[in-house]
Amino acid sequence: MKKLLLPFLLMSILILTLSGCWNQKELTDLAFVTAMGIDKGKDKKFNVSFQIVNPGNIPSGQNGGGQGLPIAVYKSSGDTLTEASRNATKKVSRRLYYAHTNLVAISKEVAREEILNVIDALDRDPEFRTTTQMVITRNTTAEELVSSLTILDKLPVNKITKELKATQTMLGENMSVSIDDFINGLVSNGKEPIINGYKISGKKSMAKKAENLQMTTTGAFLEADGLAVFKKGKLTGWIDHERARGVVWILNKVKSTDINVSWNGKKNAIVFATIRSKTKVSVHFKNGKPVINIAIKDEGWISEANTAVDLTNPNKIEKIDKQVEKEIKRQILASVRTAKKKKSDIFGFGEKVHRANPKLWKKIQGNWNEQFAELEVNVKVDSFIRREGIRTKPFWSNLNK
Amino acid sequence: VSILSKMLKKKQKSRQNDDLRQQQDPQKPEDLQILRVYKENISRLKAELGNSSDITVREFKISNHKGVLVYMDGLADSKGISDFLLESFFETEVVPPQMDYFQFMIDKVVALGSIQTITNWNQVYDNLLSGNTIIFLDGYNKAISGATQGWEKRAITEPSTQLTIRGPKDSFTETLRTNTALIRRRIKSPNLWLETMKIGTVSQTDIGIMYIKGIANEKIIAEIKERLKRINMDSILDSGYIEQLIEDQTWTTFPTTYHSERPDVVSSHLLEGRIAIIVDGTPFVITAPAIFIQFFQASDDYYLRFDISTSIRILRILAFFIAFLAPATYIAATTFHQEMIPTTMAIAIAAQREYVPFPAFVEALIMEVTFEILREAGLRLPRAVGQAVSIVGALVIGQAAVEAGFVSPVMVIVVSSTAIANFSTPVFDMAIAARLIRFVMMGLAAILGFYGMMLGLMFMTIHLCSLRSFGIPYMMPLAPFNLHNQQDVFIRFPIWAMKNRPSFISKGNIVRTGENQKPDPLIQEDDQPKGEQS
Numbered sequence A: 001m002k003k004l005l006l007p008f009l010l011m012s013i014l015i016l017t018l019s020g021c022w023n024q025k026e027l028t029d030l031a032f033v034t035a036m037g038i039d040k041g042k043d044k045k046f047n048v049s050f051q052i053v054n055p056g057n058i059p060s061g062q063n064g065g066g067q068g069l070p071i072a073v074y075k076s077s078g079d080t081l082t083e084a085s086r087n088a089t090k091k092v093s094r095r096l097y098y099a100h101t102n103l104v105a106i107s108k109e110v111a112r113e114e115i116l117n118v119i120d121a122l123d124r125d126p127e128f129r130t131t132t133q134m135v136i137t138r139n140t141t142a143e144e145l146v147s148s149l150t151i152l153d154k155l156p157v158n159k160i161t162k163e164l165k166a167t168q169t170m171l172g173e174n175m176s177v178s179i180d181d182f183i184n185g186l187v188s189n190g191k192e193p194i195i196n197g198y199k200i201s202g203k204k205s206m207a208k209k210a211e212n213l214q215m216t217t218t219g220a221f222l223e224a225d226g227l228a229v230f231k232k233g234k235l236t237g238w239i240d241h242e243r244a245r246g247v248v249w250i251l252n253k254v255k256s257t258d259i260n261v262s263w264n265g266k267k268n269a270i271v272f273a274t275i276r277s278k279t280k281v282s283v284h285f286k287n288g289k290p291v292i293n294i295a296i297k298d299e300g301w302i303s304e305a306n307t308a309v310d311l312t313n314p315n316k317i318e319k320i321d322k323q324v325e326k327e328i329k330r331q332i333l334a335s336v337r338t339a340k341k342k343k344s345d346i347f348g349f350g351e352k353v354h355r356a357n358p359k360l361w362k363k364i365q366g367n368w369n370e371q372f373a374e375l376e377v378n379v380k381v382d383s384f385i386r387r388e389g390i391r392t393k394p395f396w397s398n399l400n401k
Numbered sequence B: 001v002s003i004l005s006k007m008l009k010k011k012q013k014s015r016q017n018d019d020l021r022q023q024q025d026p027q028k029p030e031d032l033q034i035l036r037v038y039k040e041n042i043s044r045l046k047a048e049l050g051n052s053s054d055i056t057v058r059e060f061k062i063s064n065h066k067g068v069l070v071y072m073d074g075l076a077d078s079k080g081i082s083d084f085l086l087e088s089f090f091e092t093e094v095v096p097p098q099m100d101y102f103q104f105m106i107d108k109v110v111a112l113g114s115i116q117t118i119t120n121w122n123q124v125y126d127n128l129l130s131g132n133t134i135i136f137l138d139g140y141n142k143a144i145s146g147a148t149q150g151w152e153k154r155a156i157t158e159p160s161t162q163l164t165i166r167g168p169k170d171s172f173t174e175t176l177r178t179n180t181a182l183i184r185r186r187i188k189s190p191n192l193w194l195e196t197m198k199i200g201t202v203s204q205t206d207i208g209i210m211y212i213k214g215i216a217n218e219k220i221i222a223e224i225k226e227r228l229k230r231i232n233m234d235s236i237l238d239s240g241y242i243e244q245l246i247e248d249q250t251w252t253t254f255p256t257t258y259h260s261e262r263p264d265v266v267s268s269h270l271l272e273g274r275i276a277i278i279v280d281g282t283p284f285v286i287t288a289p290a291i292f293i294q295f296f297q298a299s300d301d302y303y304l305r306f307d308i309s310t311s312i313r314i315l316r317i318l319a320f321f322i323a324f325l326a327p328a329t330y331i332a333a334t335t336f337h338q339e340m341i342p343t344t345m346a347i348a349i350a351a352q353r354e355y356v357p358f359p360a361f362v363e364a365l366i367m368e369v370t371f372e373i374l375r376e377a378g379l380r381l382p383r384a385v386g387q388a389v390s391i392v393g394a395l396v397i398g399q400a401a402v403e404a405g406f407v408s409p410v411m412v413i414v415v416s417s418t419a420i421a422n423f424s425t426p427v428f429d430m431a432i433a434a435r436l437i438r439f440v441m442m443g444l445a446a447i448l449g450f451y452g453m454m455l456g457l458m459f460m461t462i463h464l465c466s467l468r469s470f471g472i473p474y475m476m477p478l479a480p481f482n483l484h485n486q487q488d489v490f491i492r493f494p495i496w497a498m499k500n501r502p503s504f505i506s507k508g509n510i511v512r513t514g515e516n517q518k519p520d521p522l523i524q525e526d527d528q529p530k531g532e533q534s
Helices: A002-017 A081-089 A107-112 A116-124 A142-147 A156-169 A179-187 A210-214 A241-250 A315-342 A349-356 A357-372 B003-022 B038-050 B078-091 B101-109 B121-129 B176-184 B218-228 B239-246 B265-269 B292-296 B306-333 B343-353 B360-380 B385-404 B409-423 B429-468 B519-525
Strands: A030-040 A044-053 A071-078 A095-098 A103-107 A133-137 A192-202 A221-231 A234-239 A258-263 A266-286 A289-305 A377-387 B053-063 B063-073 B115-118 B134-139 B142-147 B192-199 B205-214 B256-259 B275-279 B285-288
Touching: A002 A133, A030 A107, A030 A142, A030 A156, A030 B343, A044 A081, A044 A142, A044 B205, A071 A081, A071 A142, A081 B121, A103 A142, A103 A156, A103 B256, A103 B409, A107 B265, A107 B385, A116 A179, A116 B176, A116 B429, A133 A142, A133 A156, A133 B078, A133 B134, A133 B343, A142 A192, A142 A258, A156 A221, A192 B275, A210 B192, A221 A241, A221 B115, A234 A241, A234 A315, A241 A266, A241 A315, A258 A315, A266 A315, A266 A349, A266 A377, A289 A315, A289 A349, A315 A357, A315 A377, A315 B115, A315 B256, A349 A357, B038 B053, B038 B063, B038 B134, B053 B078, B063 B078, B063 B121, B078 B134, B101 B134, B101 B142, B115 B121, B121 B142, B176 B205, B176 B265, B176 B275, B205 B265, B218 B239, B218 B275, B239 B256, B239 B285, B256 B265, B265 B275, B265 B285, B306 B360, B343 B409, B360 B385, B360 B409, B360 B429, B409 B429
Parallel strands: A030 A095, A030 A103, A103 A133, A133 A192, A289 A377
Antiparallel strands: A030 A044, A044 A071, A192 A221, A221 A234, A258 A266, A266 A289, B053 B063, B063 B134, B115 B142, B134 B142, B192 B205, B205 B275, B256 B285, B275 B285
């Protein structure tokens, strides 16, 4: 009997000492905060809006969901995030639960001035995930963004997070940036963080109304828009479209995208769709100055050929290859130029220099941003057309016969 | 627990007292001799058996010698008695004067295969009540007992509790002799030994201990016999009595002996060096020692090919874990660790639980208890009503409970998957253990979440490792780990690779498969010898 009792007693004692997460909380007592919007406040520093799921209205299985809206947005304000979050309990009947927060939207104004005062709260809270994605609202407030309804995804937050991932892989103009990524960029010596931009297109007032969802072309919709560039923890500017793609490309996050090249003087005649791509950034030193070499190896297929071109001819294919390489190189150099202009090393070139030559880095890190602006960057693209789709000769070849 | 054990000790003491009393009883039939006057024997017999109406007495006379034949109607084969005893009595007209009458009867008249001379009353009752015919002869203080057993017995049918897709379809019956024959038909070896004893002071139940000499461990045989001899009880009505009286540990939900109604399973256990205990009156034969993993080995595991049986066995072990952890996991995840559930699923579950009035634990408890009641009811109900129960059950557990907002649909999935997983354990004893542990786990999950479940699992593992079955560690060959005996644990090796018997059970004759048993098609394809192999 003693034998049995001893381990049992030991375990009972252990229970007392190891009661880390004993706090029981029923699902029905929780308010799932799926997205959080942070705006600049009037009296207090921040106006925080919490997008809370209304589980009863989420269609699940047979019961098809209730009549109301799937989300509700509560606002509160405070000088710190914690204060705002605690103030919100005055308005919400349930305990705010952050473990399923998938998005933090930060308004342009906050990003310009106060973003550093927000991050630690998100990083420290055990409930909050550091994989939560961040976006900067561009032409709208964060509150409006998190209050918007979307048509395809019942949970608006899913629309944003999924969409960012989709554009990252399908287009390469945006990338999913988590709190973790952002902090890494912030603290890293020789790298500056970027965050996705997001905007509401159309009539902003429509975004939060249910009738917006009754139309096939919604009056207002959410849209990813550009990359926000930071410098020393403050928003300094934006990079858009092709140039944003160049950034994503240098960061080796592009999986698939499209490149248009001209053929025989016809613009956008051939479309090259990459299917895989790999970017290598290396440093070498010339006259004691770092030179960055970007080597891109990509593969793809011809998704459109809007001109008479014989795709069975290897020489022609090679020529297209060269064109594509040139185009990619152009785009990448363009985004490097833009970043240089903003004097913000979003590509992490400084990190590379640091690794290649720590001694030199110690000397130049003080004014790296200036150095960066005059950095010599070489781009070498090695493109390869893997296949031509299911047609070899486009119909254009037979058109004139 | 300590109070209970104290009570048990007290009981044991009083049992010993009963023992003494019984031994002092002067009326013990062993001391009484058979009387010379045969009529007195009959009247004594009738008086002792309370003039029971099933005693059949037939007097006869061969020349001048009187005698009487007694048997129990229903236990003895009356056709055999009239064919081989009465008819030969009537045909015999003269007893040669130079011969002793008693010896003459044995030598010439009683035409039965097995006869026995008995002298005291204890033997009379024993033989009579097990279906033998007793012949008292006038003037002799001894009697002849002839084996005329023959009663209505159930035919050998398909097993009803341990079904297989492939494999023999016979099962044990309630008759000890039939059962031993079923085993002997499978193992035709002179080394298959059968020892019998009678247990039960009132019921006098026949118990057979079967093992293969040279394969079974002598120590374990001695231990089992010792434990069986210690049993002092009025009756043994099922092998379950024996099981509970000889097992190593009462305070456990895990079975430490195995039982089966399949002769092929028992035979395979005998061949692995285990010992079978066959109890008259029940089709369930106990085999011991038993180890944990054995309860996940079904007999088709060995009849199907190894890849299939390995995957099915792993599935069964997985199902066992589901059976006792699924509701606890649901409770822990929904009340403590909501962050572990994927967002969409968490919201879907939250949506379903929105209108459920109870906490997850209570909800799970209601459903689990309802299901257990339904299962128990379904087991007991007459077959004709059984269908009604399943309909009501499907409605109560499924549709209605959900529609009434009583439980959430997820809970129904959890409960039903638990139930189905539970049924996939091949041996009922182990399945029922999982059922009990499930409730403990649910309680722990409700109090402490996954931490509590881990505590429970730890305690369970420690407990499992501390169990013994007739001296063999229960978790053998996993703990203590034994590399050479892994051929039949999680992975069932190809049959030709299972070269040895489990060495922790069997002693002595370990090798079971010869060398070069791996099938090699080349030998058959070209008849030319390929030269030295291996």
